[in-house]
Amino acid sequence: MVAKKKLTPMLEQYLRFKEENPGCLLFFRMGDFYELFFEDAETVARAVQITLTSRNPNDENPIPMCGMPHHSVEPYLSQLLDKGYKIAICDQVEDPKEAKGLVKRDVTRVLTPGTVVEDSNLTSKANNYLGALFWDDARDAGGIAWLDFSTGQWAGLSSRREVELWQWMTKIGPRELLLPQGKKVPPQFSELGAQVTSVATGAYFDLSASANRVLEMQSVPDLESLGLGGKNELVRACGALLKYLEQTQKGNFGHLGEFKPLNLGKHLLLDEITERNLEIFRRLDGKTGLGTVWHVLDRTLTPMGGRLLEARLRQPWRHLSPIEKTLDCVTFFFEHDQFRSDVRHALNSVYDLERLSTRIFLGRAMPKDFIALRKSLSMLPVLKACLIKHNFETAPELRKIFKKWDAMDDLATLLESAFVDSPPPVITDGGLFKKGYNADLDEFIELNEHGEDKLRELHEKELKTNDIPKLKLGFNKVFGYYFEVSKAYKGQVPEHFVRRQTLVNSERYITPELKEMEDRIISASEERKSLEYKLFQELREVLAKARQRFLFMADIVAALDYWQGLAESARVNEWCRPVLHDGMEIEIEAGRHPVVEEAMGASNYIPGDLKMDKDRRILLITGPNMAGKSTVLRQVAIQTIMAQIGSFVPAKSARIGLADRVFSRVGASDNLAQGHSTFMVEMTETARILRQATKRSLVILDEIGRGTSTYDGLSLAWAVVEELSSRASGGIRTLFATHYHELTSLEGKIEGLRNLNIAVKEWKGDIVFLRRLVPGPADRSYGIEVAKLAGVPRGVVERAREILAKLEEKSQDTHSKGAVERASQTLLPGFGAPPIEVPEKLVEHPIITQLVDLDVDGMTPIQALMLLNQWKDMIKG
Ligand SMILES: Nc1ncnc2c1ncn2[C@@H]1O[C@H](COP(=O)(O)OP(=O)(O)OP(=O)(O)O)[C@@H](O)[C@H]1O
Numbered sequence: 001m002v003a004k005k006k007l008t009p010m011l012e013q014y015l016r017f018k019e020e021n022p023g024c025l026l027f028f029r030m031g032d033f034y035e036l037f038f039e040d041a042e043t044v045a046r047a048v049q050i051t052l053t054s055r056n057p058n059d060e061n062p063i064p065m066c067g068m069p070h071h072s073v074e075p076y077l078s079q080l081l082d083k084g085y086k087i088a089i090c091d092q093v094e095d096p097k098e099a100k101g102l103v104k105r106d107v108t109r110v111l112t113p114g115t116v117v118e119d120s121n122l123t124s125k126a127n128n129y130l131g132a133l134f135w136d137d138a139r140d141a142g143g144i145a146w147l148d149f150s151t152g153q154w155a156g157l158s159s160r161r162e163v164e165l166w167q168w169m170t171k172i173g174p175r176e177l178l179l180p181q182g183k184k185v186p187p188q189f190s191e192l193g194a195q196v197t198s199v200a201t202g203a204y205f206d207l208s209a210s211a212n213r214v215l216e217m218q219s220v221p222d223l224e225s226l227g228l229g230g231k232n233e234l235v236r237a238c239g240a241l242l243k244y245l246e247q248t249q250k251g252n253f254g255h256l257g258e259f260k261p262l263n264l265g266k267h268l269l270l271d272e273i274t275e276r277n278l279e280i281f282r283r284l285d286g287k288t289g290l291g292t293v294w295h296v297l298d299r300t301l302t303p304m305g306g307r308l309l310e311a312r313l314r315q316p317w318r319h320l321s322p323i324e325k326t327l328d329c330v331t332f333f334f335e336h337d338q339f340r341s342d343v344r345h346a347l348n349s350v351y352d353l354e355r356l357s358t359r360i361f362l363g364r365a366m367p368k369d370f371i372a373l374r375k376s377l378s379m380l381p382v383l384k385a386c387l388i389k390h391n392f393e394t395a396p397e398l399r400k401i402f403k404k405w406d407a408m409d410d411l412a413t414l415l416e417s418a419f420v421d422s423p424p425p426v427i428t429d430g431g432l433f434k435k436g437y438n439a440d441l442d443e444f445i446e447l448n449e450h451g452e453d454k455l456r457e458l459h460e461k462e463l464k465t466n467d468i469p470k471l472k473l474g475f476n477k478v479f480g481y482y483f484e485v486s487k488a489y490k491g492q493v494p495e496h497f498v499r500r501q502t503l504v505n506s507e508r509y510i511t512p513e514l515k516e517m518e519d520r521i522i523s524a525s526e527e528r529k530s531l532e533y534k535l536f537q538e539l540r541e542v543l544a545k546a547r548q549r550f551l552f553m554a555d556i557v558a559a560l561d562y563w564q565g566l567a568e569s570a571r572v573n574e575w576c577r578p579v580l581h582d583g584m585e586i587e588i589e590a591g592r593h594p595v596v597e598e599a600m601g602a603s604n605y606i607p608g609d610l611k612m613d614k615d616r617r618i619l620l621i622t623g624p625n626m627a628g629k630s631t632v633l634r635q636v637a638i639q640t641i642m643a644q645i646g647s648f649v650p651a652k653s654a655r656i657g658l659a660d661r662v663f664s665r666v667g668a669s670d671n672l673a674q675g676h677s678t679f680m681v682e683m684t685e686t687a688r689i690l691r692q693a694t695k696r697s698l699v700i701l702d703e704i705g706r707g708t709s710t711y712d713g714l715s716l717a718w719a720v721v722e723e724l725s726s727r728a729s730g731g732i733r734t735l736f737a738t739h740y741h742e743l744t745s746l747e748g749k750i751e752g753l754r755n756l757n758i759a760v761k762e763w764k765g766d767i768v769f770l771r772r773l774v775p776g777p778a779d780r781s782y783g784i785e786v787a788k789l790a791g792v793p794r795g796v797v798e799r800a801r802e803i804l805a806k807l808e809e810k811s812q813d814t815h816s817k818g819a820v821e822r823a824s825q826t827l828l829p830g831f832g833a834p835p836i837e838v839p840e841k842l843v844e845h846p847i848i849t850q851l852v853d854l855d856v857d858g859m860t861p862i863q864a865l866m867l868l869n870q871w872k873d874m875i876k877g
């Protein structure tokens with residue numbers, strides 16, 4: 001870099017801002033451009049492929065430079081944010097014309113991936129979270145908080161287990177995460193690719209400063225009212241978020257709503273592994289779109305509706321009441337095709353009310369945002385007209401919405417009268433307002449737009465009154481407007497022509513009248529711009545003040561969109577309304593896996609029945625490869641989740657006992673990136689289920705134990721089934737698919753365990769998949785037949801058959817099926833001695849688990865008593 005003494009004052013100013021914003025690319029406003037210098041210029045030119053030039057090419061040490069016009073900077077910013085850069089925007093904060101010497105500049109905001117608000121940086125149907133995590137080793141407690149700056153929502157939770165916090169953080173998937181300096185990110189989180197920002201612990205996470213920041217921001221007298229009482233670590237995480245906003249947004253974050261801690265008791269909990277295994281948002285290969293539950297389910301039309309669906313799918317409900325209310329509304333939309341189609345038509349033109357309102361509030365809205373807002377508001381009466389035709393006797397929530405409706409006519413009219421239909425891209429250029437909106441402005445517009453006509457009139461007048469051939473009207477930057485006369489006629493110019501410039505063949509003149517008109521035209525253009533800017537600011541203020549009204553209607557639109565979207569999917573895919581209940585039974589008639597069905601076409605999918613009840617709590621499913629075991633397992637889990645977000649389900653009929661958690665684990669899914677071996681991952685996940693599952697949980701285990709040697713795997717699978725059967729007073733509903741046929745001998749020995757298999761037929765040495773779930777164990781795996789189907793060369797298939805025959809012969813001699821039978825007799829408690837000893841740690845009682853997690857400081861005596869009572873009930877069963 002060039003020594004400082006050689007730099008111009010402007011570059012010195014640049015370097016000062018650069019120093020004040022470490023780690024940021026500095027976008028330095030110069031006139032109509034944002035410029036970058038030195039290393040920043042090289043980085044940006046490379047990253048977004050723009051030309052690198054230099055400020056002083058002839059100097060012996062030229063300064064690298066690149067830049068872009070200020071109005072086309074957005075796409076570059078979003079590319080850079082995507083690449084993980086932070087950007088400080090340094091603007092001119094005084095009018096360059098009024099500046100004495102160097103124009104005053106300041107960093108007006110710092111852009112980071114977790115705090116962006118422009119649509120180009122956001123996915124419309126997904127939240128964009130900035131997260132913070134704080135773990136206190138001394139107190140053995142921690143908290144996480146997350147905030148969507150673009151919508152203003154924020155939430156958090158606390159836990160006594162650090163792994164659980166990371167589990168949640170991974171599920172929330174923030175785009176940017178604040179951590180105290182020195183804190184490391186575990187491998188499973190780092191896979192997400194979130195930007196991790198380490199910040200000074202003292203400055204960001206200090207407890208009392210954090211508490212003050214939260215209280216001030218939320219204007220509440222105490223932390224209890226926000227559900228933060230006694231939750232020191234969560235307060236610190238919140239404090240860090242606010243501090244970061246102070247730093248990056250220069251204090252401009254008054255749009256944040258009320259902090260709402262996540263109430264885990266209200267939700268069906270799905271950990272991130274279950275989400276992944278069930279391919280809810282992403283396929284197992286990490287891709288989004290076709291092949292995911294989201295893809296079949298999402299028929300929302302607005303960003304708000306989409307985000308609501310995402311939030312529900314991440315945290316479905318746990319209790320009957322909200323689910324039933326939703327199902328009532330979805331049913332109404334389902335049964336009224338015309339109504340649904342009309343609502344869909346209107347929703348199509350509703351834009352992102354939440355994010356538009358945020359940008360307006362923060363003063364970062366572009367003219368096109370106001371047009372989008374106007375269009376959205378104009379749809380509210382259309383939506384209302386759809387609703388008014390019904391009385392919603394069967395769907396009270398819809399009636400409530402209608403009663404609370406705020407048509408926002410006042411703002412719609414205001415926007416309608418203010419803005420032209422195709423506004424310029426930026427606010428400062430003028431041309432934004434319609435005629436008739438403001439009388440002063442109309443005058444400037446008239447002069448501005450018709451000034452040239454007036455000049456032409458003057459020109460014609462001069463032509464008429466003076467006999468000068470070839471009298472021309474011209475304009476240049478130095479002299480402004482002038483009349484030009486060729487040299488031959490210069491003697492004929494009248495007295496009021498004042499000479500300004502002599503050229504080779506002509507003379508240029510001005511007249512007092514011309515000068516006056518020119519002044520008026522030029523100042524009209526300036527005055528128009530500045531009046532428009534002022535009017536714009538006033539209008540923005542009005543709209544910013546109405547933020548709560550926008551958010552209120554955004555919620556209503558989101559709800560309508562959510563219901564209609566689910567109803568539309570249910571119609572298109574022929575789903576049925578599930579019956580939910582507080583019991584444990586699950587009864588599905590002619591159920592389908594929505595994603596597999598979508599992929600293969602409805603006519604090719606063979607539906608199946610499934611029943612779980614007191615006598616069928618653990619279903620052990622065997623069957624050949626490719627028969628459809630995994631499909632059935634996932635189908636049950638997905639149907640439960642769909643039902644608990646209030647959606648219809650792919651079946652002829654479905655009765656589903658509410659679940660508090662769904663766990664889905666697939667054996668031997670490699671995860672080398674996390675630094676764990678196949679089997680290690682499988683066992684860690686299994687351990688977690690054994691610790692966390694309760695009586696109300698639904699557990700899906702797909703070939704657990706297959707990632708190790710046969711006997712180790714079999715023994716583990718066996719022990720896991722036993723453990724699940726005895727857990728939570730034997731209540732956990734479990735579906736277990738396995739190729740360990742030996743396990744099928746557990747039927748009759750473990751209460752509630754039933755064998756099922758998926759029927760196949762052998763036909764001329766090939767197998768035909770019937771896809772029917774039938775009672776009893778499968779006879780064998782048909783692995784070799786499936787290999788043949790898959791196109792494994794005939795020689796290999798034949799050889800495999802020979803080997804199999806030999807192996808089976810041998811196993812008859814030594815182990816024999818009877819051996820397993822005998823083993824089961826000795827190993828199973830209640831079937832002869834001795835019972836297997838299960839290590840203490842593995843069977844930690846759920847009450848112990850809860851006790852470890854308990855935040856005693858944060859409880860009232862009444863809460864403690866209630867919990868004691870609950871535990872007592874739990875032990876009683
Ligand atoms: N009910 C069904 N109707 C039509 N096709 C189905 C059905 N169930 C499964 N299939 C098809 O069979 C394929 C294999 O199913 P799945 O993966 O569930 O088999 P599996 O029994 O788990 O096999 P493996 O033992 O190899 O894991 C699915 O991808 C799907 O294409």
Ligand SMILES: [Mg+2]
Binds near residue numbers: 629630702
């Ligand atoms: Mg399978």
